[in-house]
Amino acid sequence: QVQLVESGGGLVQAGGSLRLSCAASGRTFSSSNMGWFRQAPGKEREFVSVISWSGGYTDYADSVKGRFTISRDNAKNTVYLQMNSLKPEDTAVYYCAARRDNSVIVRLPSLYTYWGQGTQVTVSS
Numbered sequence: 001q002v003q004l005v006e007s008g009g010g011l012v013q014a015g016g017s018l019r020l021s022c023a024a025s026g027r028t029f030s031s032s033n034m035g036w037f038r039q040a041p042g043k044e045r046e047f048v049s050v051i052s053w054s055g056g057y058t059d060y061a062d063s064v065k066g067r068f069t070i071s072r073d074n075a076k077n078t079v080y081l082q083m084n085s086l087k088p089e090d091t092a093v094y095y096c097a098a099r100r101d102n103s104v105i106v107r108l109p110s111l112y113t114y115w116g117q118g119t120q121v122t123v124s125s
Contacts, residue, residue, distance in 0.1 A: 002026040002098045007095060010118030011070055015038040016123070020081040022096030030074040033099045036081045037109055037122075038092035044098060045095070047107040059105060064090075077111055086123045092116040 011024040022034070036051040048072040049060045058070050067086075072079040078094060095110035106112075 002028055002032060004096050004098060004114055004116035006094065006116040007120045011122045011124065012088060014088055014123055014125050016086050017082070017084045018086065018121060020083065020094055020096075020121075021117060022035075022079045022081075024077045024079070024100045026077075029077045029098070029102070031102055032103060032114075033102045034070075034072060034079040035097045035099065035107075035109075035112055036070060036079075036094060037097060038090075038094045039118075040092040045109050047109070048094070050105055050107065051079060053102045057105060059107070061107075062109040072084060083112050083121070086121075088125045089109050091121060093120050097118065 003025045005023045031053050036048040037045050038044040038048050051058050051070045055072050067084050069082040095118045096116045098114040100113045
């Protein structure tokens, strides 16, 4: 069982930066692939980024590649999403998620087992 709590969201102007954190409880965090997803009003939840359990592999949606960086600290049971050069279209609720099966890196939200409650990110133009 993994419990996830996101933090770090807020209101920022376009071009600004935010760092999201996702604190996990449970002994399986260090063996779980971790993903970040987002959901804007009226839209489906979409993949943002994923990091393997070891941190050795990362993947990004094309829309955030080069602007966002995912990382993790297994000693602190925390995964991060550094977001730079933010755009108004990045406005959404951001969720972190954990996947029990770490043998494959996946982008599909339905394949993730545990979810946080989300943190709001609003980018003003």
